[in-house]
Each structure stands twice: as structure tokens, then as C-alpha cells.
Amino acid sequence: MSIFESILVALDNLRMNKMRSFLTMIGIVFGVAAVVTVVSIGQAGQYSIMSELSNYENGYFVIYPKYGNGRIEDNAYFRLRDLAEIRKLPGVRYVSSSAAHGMTAKHKKEELQFSITGTTSDSPKMKKIDVVAGRFFNSQEERARQKVVVIEAKFADKAYGSPQAAIGRKIQLSGGMFRIVGVYREQESLMGGFGGERYFAYAPITVMPGGEGTNDRLSMLEILPASPEKMDETIDALKSWLADRKNVGKDAYVTESAKDAEQMIKRTFSILQTIIGSIAGISLIVGGIGVMNIMLVSVTERTREIGIRKAIGATPGNIRFQFLIEAVMLSFIGGTIGALFGLSAAWVFALISGWPFVVSLWAIVLAFGFSAAVGIFFGWYPARKAAKLQPIESLRYE
Amino acid sequence: MIVLKGITKVYKNGPLEVQALNPIDLRIEKGEFVAIMGSSGSGKSTLMNIIGCLDIPTSGSYELDGTPVESLGEVELARIRNRKIGFVFQSFNLLPRQTVLQNVTLPMMYAGVPREKRNERALELLRRVGLAERVKHRPNELSGGQKQRVAIARALTMNAPLLLADEPTGNLDTKSSHEIMALFKEIHAEGTTIVLVTHEPDIAGHADRIITFGDGRILSDKRKGSAGG
Numbered sequence: 001m002s003i004f005e006s007i008l009v010a011l012d013n014l015r016m017n018k019m020r021s022f023l024t025m026i027g028i029v030f031g032v033a034a035v036v037t038v039v040s041i042g043q044a045g046q047y048s049i050m051s052e053l054s055n056y057e058n059g060y061f062v063i064y065p066k067y068g069n070g071r072i073e074d075n076a077y078f079r080l081r082d083l084a085e086i087r088k089l090p091g092v093r094y095v096s097s098s099a100a101h102g103m104t105a106k107h108k109k110e111e112l113q114f115s116i117t118g119t120t121s122d123s124p125k126m127k128k129i130d131v132v133a134g135r136f137f138n139s140q141e142e143r144a145r146q147k148v149v150v151i152e153a154k155f156a157d158k159a160y161g162s163p164q165a166a167i168g169r170k171i172q173l174s175g176g177m178f179r180i181v182g183v184y185r186e187q188e189s190l191m192g193g194f195g196g197e198r199y200f201a202y203a204p205i206t207v208m209p210g211g212e213g214t215n216d217r218l219s220m221l222e223i224l225p226a227s228p229e230k231m232d233e234t235i236d237a238l239k240s241w242l243a244d245r246k247n248v249g250k251d252a253y254v255t256e257s258a259k260d261a262e263q264m265i266k267r268t269f270s271i272l273q274t275i276i277g278s279i280a281g282i283s284l285i286v287g288g289i290g291v292m293n294i295m296l297v298s299v300t301e302r303t304r305e306i307g308i309r310k311a312i313g314a315t316p317g318n319i320r321f322q323f324l325i326e327a328v329m330l331s332f333i334g335g336t337i338g339a340l341f342g343l344s345a346a347w348v349f350a351l352i353s354g355w356p357f358v359v360s361l362w363a364i365v366l367a368f369g370f371s372a373a374v375g376i377f378f379g380w381y382p383a384r385k386a387a388k389l390q391p392i393e394s395l396r397y398e
Numbered sequence: 399m400i401v402l403k404g405i406t407k408v409y410k411n412g413p414l415e416v417q418a419l420n421p422i423d424l425r426i427e428k429g430e431f432v433a434i435m436g437s438s439g440s441g442k443s444t445l446m447n448i449i450g451c452l453d454i455p456t457s458g459s460y461e462l463d464g465t466p467v468e469s470l471g472e473v474e475l476a477r478i479r480n481r482k483i484g485f486v487f488q489s490f491n492l493l494p495r496q497t498v499l500q501n502v503t504l505p506m507m508y509a510g511v512p513r514e515k516r517n518e519r520a521l522e523l524l525r526r527v528g529l530a531e532r533v534k535h536r537p538n539e540l541s542g543g544q545k546q547r548v549a550i551a552r553a554l555t556m557n558a559p560l561l562l563a564d565e566p567t568g569n570l571d572t573k574s575s576h577e578i579m580a581l582f583k584e585i586h587a588e589g590t591t592i593v594l595v596t597h598e599p600d601i602a603g604h605a606d607r608i609i610t611f612g613d614g615r616i617l618s619d620k621r622k623g624s625a626g627g
Contacts, residue, residue: 005507012495305493307491308491308492308493309493309504309508310452310479311450311452311479311485311491312479312480312485312504312505312508312552313476313477313479313480313505313509313556314476315472315473315476315477315508316472316473316476317473318476318508390453391452391479392447392452395487395491
């Protein structure tokens with residue numbers, strides 16, 4: 001009796017008791033669906049955050065004053081003139097800062113909301129800014145406080161028809177008249193969907209308006225070390241320099257690197273997946289007990305059938321295999337339905353959240369492997385019981 | 399074919415021990431047609447089950463077709479039931495959810511015969527027992543006589559040298575009984591050894607040798623045509 005035939009016989013038997021088979025499968029369906037959904041969504045989240053992190057050059061970190069008693073010591077803020085000096089420190093390659101300013105733009109009598117990031121010409125060398133036309137502003141323009149701007153392609157398309165057509169145009173912002181020197185494509189962001197309709201742009205930090213946390217009171221610096229391996233030494237040197245310069249303690253500043261973030265995200269996701277995975281695992285075990293229960297009933301019901309089969313030549317192995325295959329088919333079909341449900345749920349989630357839809361092969365293999373294992377594990381005892389039945393007693397069973 | 403020496407069977411029922419078979423010595427040669435008679439509880443069915451390797455004797459030795467059976471494990475016993483013995487039961491013992499054809503092919507499935515050969519052989523046998531038109535039916539759509547003919551076809555599929563029938567006509571009317579017995583005679587004529595358990599003298603009368611059982615003992619052993627017969 002081949003495996004293929006055993007599977008056909010098993011399916012036949014499951015079909016005989018459709019309702020019962022279906023109900024038994026439900027536990028497995030939910031368990032597997034949960035595993036596949038959680039792992040798929042988790043991987044999608046990880047993937048999308050990681051791909052955002054990969055926009056930063058290796059070694060990139062930010063430094064900002066620590067909050068003490070709920071506020072920042074006034075002298076701990078960075079000043080514009082610090083930027084040039086920090087750039088000269090050994091171990092530092094690029095320095096920038098990013099401070100977003102809401103501004104309104106007048107375009108053809110329409111008022112449009114802009115979020116303009118004041119930054120330095122080092123910015124595109126530290127993180128990915130996808131310039132599609134023109135160029136990023138340079139250090140001369142920055143030093144000379146020229147009102148130049150790099151606008152996002154979405155606005156260029158809307159206002160001028162194409163990125164190329166926008167180059168050299170002037171745009172009236174609430175901070176003055178700006179000349180467009182470049183057009184870039186904004187990254188698809190996790191947060192991209194929030195905040196309503198507005199456009200993004202970069203301008204030299206030197207032309208941004210002053211005020212708390214802005215122009216001359218910068219609350220954050222972005223640094224790229226000369227060599228990524230020596231990031232820790234660079235951070236140390238920078239903190240010493242700042243402590244000396246600002247007359248604050250060395251621990252007045254905190255740093256965060258892309259690498260730190262990556263590790264933290266990985267850790268968070270793995271903890272989340274472990275917790276939810278365990279819950280899913282428990283539901284699979286509960287499902288497995290359901291399979292075992294129904295198989296035990298089935299063995300008792302079919303005692304006479306087992307006797308007949310044994311009388312005409314079925315070995316204990318044949319009988320054991322028959323019942324085992326049935327249990328495995330139960331949980332395997334449940335697993336398949338569960339995996340389809342799980343993938344659908346992950347797909348719907350991807351549609352809603354804007355995260356990528358990641359078909360996690362690993363999750364599917366895990367779910368199938370797990371459900372087959374559940375079938376074998378929980379089918380083993382009933383199958384063994386069937387195989388051990390004495391032919392003569394089973395034949396007499398009514 | 400069958401050599402039984404000092405076979406006993408004791409059933410334990412709690413503290414009670416029931417001696418179903420007292421030491422039995424019996425020899426059945428190849429090609430014989432033997433009827434075992436006796437009232438219920440006489441031990442004839444117990445002996446039948448031991449001969450059919452469905453039950454294991456408490457003591458004694460049993461040799462089937464040259465093989466000492468008591469030394470065999472469950473897998474070998476299953477193989478012997480599959481290849482050497484064909485069973486026909488009073489209650490037919492067909493699988494109710496399988497078709498007539500599937501029931502007949504079952505022993506060949508366990509023997510590993512390829513599907514096409516199985517169906518070919520099963521159809522041939524069903525034609526022989528006159529049920530070629532019923533191959534797709536389920537057992538509950540057949541009469542008792544037809545069910546028993548399906549069971550006989552199933553018993554013949556593996557060309558087993560020994561056919562064991564336990565009250566094969568017990569649930570049948572007279573006409574069907576005669577048909578079944580005619581079939582047995584035909585099968586016997588082709589060289590198959592037949593051992594038939596019955597309590598009906600006219601059914602036993604079809605056999606060449608009649609062994610009478612009582613109280614777990616052989617009371618008489620008569621051959622047709624022999625002086626004592």
C-alpha cells in the first residue's frame with residue numbers, strides 16, 4: 001500500500017465525517033493562521049524599518065542634550081558656529097542638523113503647506129537623499145546664507161509639470177523668496193501617511209528662522225565619523241569637546257546610532273514574535289489535543305474495520321500508518337487553510353498600514369512543519385492503540 | 399497442510415479460567431474439505447481462529463503449510479493471513495463504506511499488488527461469483543447471499559491454499575446456502591483446502607471429512623466413504 005494510496009484512503013475517511021473533521025481542524029487553522037500572520041507582519045515591519053535605516057551611512061549617529069529635570073540646560077544647546085568647529089574635530093567627517101519648519105508657500109494664489117528641513121550641505125553625504133534633478137545646495141550657498149531650496153518631486157510635478165522644469169524657479173515661502181536648485185524624491189516613510197497634505201523641502205540651516213530648538217539653538221546634531229569602526233571613540237571625543245566648550249558635564253549629551261536602533265528594533269520584534277508565537281503554539285497544542293481526541297473516537301468506532309483489515313492481512317504497521325496519515329492529513333489540511341488565512345490577514349494588514357506585504361517563507365514552513373508535527377505527535381497514540389488491537393477481539397466488537 | 403499438536407486455549411475472565419480447548423491433536427492434509435461441527439461453546443470457533451492465525455493458543459504447536467506458527471511475530475502472522483488463508487465469516491465482515499470492488503481488492507492492497515492488477519483480478523473473481531454487475535455497489539445494497547459471495551471472492555484473491563469458513567451459511571436462506579456450498583465445492587475441486595465450521599448437518603454433509611466437537615474436545619472424526627462414515 002503506497003503512501004499516495006494511504007493518503008487517498010485517509011481523505012476518504014475524513015470526507016465520511018465532514019463536520020467532525022472540519023471542527024477538529026479549526027483549532028489547527030487558528031494556530032497556524034496566528035503563527036503565519038504574526039511572523040509575516042513582524043517581518044514586514046522589520047523589513048520596512050530596516051530599509052529606512054539603510055538610508056543612513058554606516059556609522060551615522062545623532063547627539064542631543066539630555067533632559068535634566070524635564071528641561072535642557074540652556075547652554076547645552078548647539079549653536080550654528082559649533083558645526084564648523086565640530087567638523088574640524090579628529091574622527092569627525094560630516095556634521096549636520098535637521099530642524100523642520102512649517103511654512104506656507106504661495107503658488108498660483110494657492111496656499112500650500114510645506115515642511116522645510118534646515119540642514120547643511122553635508123546632509124546628502126550622510127543619508128540617502130534621492131536628488132532627481134538639479135543638485136543639493138552646496139557649502140558656499142550655506143555659508144553665504146543664500147535662500148535656495150531643494151523641493152520634493154511631488155510638488156515639482158504638481159507646480160511645474162516635471163522635476164527638470166522646476167530648476168531655477170523661484171518660490172514664495174513664508175521665510176522669503178527661495179530659488180529652487182534641486183528636486184528630490186521623498187522616501188516612502190512609515191509616517192508618510194500622517195499629517196495631512198503637505199510638501200517637504202530642504203534649505204540651508206543658515207537661512208532658517210531663529211527660535212527655540214532652531215537656528216541658533218539646535219537641539220540635535222547628526223554626525224558621520226571618519227571611520228565607522230571608530231564611532232565610539234568619535235562619540236567620546238565629541239562629548240569631551242562639548243563638555244569643555246559648553247561648560248556642562250560629559251554626560252549632558254546622549255547619542256543614538258543607526259546601529260543601536262537596528263539592534264533595538266530587532267530585539268523588540270524578536271521579543272514580540274516570541275510572545276505571540278508562544279500563544280499561537282499553545283493554540284496549536286490545543287488543536288492537536290482535539291485531533292488526538294477525535295482519532296481516539298475514530299479508533300473505537302472503527303474497531304471492527306480494524307479487525308477485518310487485520311484478518312485479511314494488514315500488519316500492525318499498516319494500521320498504524322493508516323491512522324497516523326489520517327491525523328496528519330487532518331492537521332495538515334488545517335495548516336493549509338490556516339496558512340491561507342494568515343497570509344490573507346497579513347495582506348490586508350499590509351494594505352491598511354502601507355507596510356510591504358512580505359510572504360514569509362519561514363513562517364509557512366514553520367506552520368506546516370508544526371502542524372504536521374502536531375498530527376504525528378498527537379496521532380501517534382491513537383494509531384498505536386489501533387495497531388495493537390487483537391484481530392479476534394476487534395472482529396467480535398459490535 | 400495443518401498440523402496441530404497438544405493445542406489448548408484458556409480464557410481468563412477475572413479470577414475465572416475457562417478451558418475452551420483441551421489438548422487437541424489434528425492433522426488436515428492438503429486438498430481436504432473438512433467440516434467442523436459442534437454446538438455453540440464446543441470450542442469449534444476457537445479452534446478455527448487458531449487455525450486462521452487470528453488467535454494464539456495457550457500451549458501446543460501449530461504448523462501451517464510447513465511453517466511453525468507459534469514462533470511468528472505479528473507481522474509474519476499478518477502475512478500468513480494475507481497469503482495463505484482466505485476467510486469467510488458468518489457476518490460477512492465486509493467494509494461497509496467501501497464498494498464491492500474495493501472490498502475484494504483489499505487483501506491485494508496489503509500484499510502490494512499494483513492497482514491495475516488488483517482491479518483486473520477482483521473483476522475476474524466477481525464475474526466468477528456472478529456479481530460483475532455489482533462492483534460499484536456498497537455491501538448494504540446487496541442481499542446476504544450476494545454479500546457472502548463478495549466475501550468468498552475476497553478470500554480467493556490471493557490464491558490462498560487454505561479457505562476457512564466460519565458458519566458461512568449461518569445468516570443465509572436455504573437457496574443462498576446451497577449456492578454458497580456449490581461455490582465451495584467448485585473451489586475445493588480446484589485444489590484449495592477448505593475448513594468449514596457449522597452446526598448444520600446438511601451443510602457439513604458437503605464435506606469429505608466431518609470432525610465433531612464437544613466441550614473443547616474432538617468427539618469424532620469421520621471420513622466420507624470410510625468404514626466408520
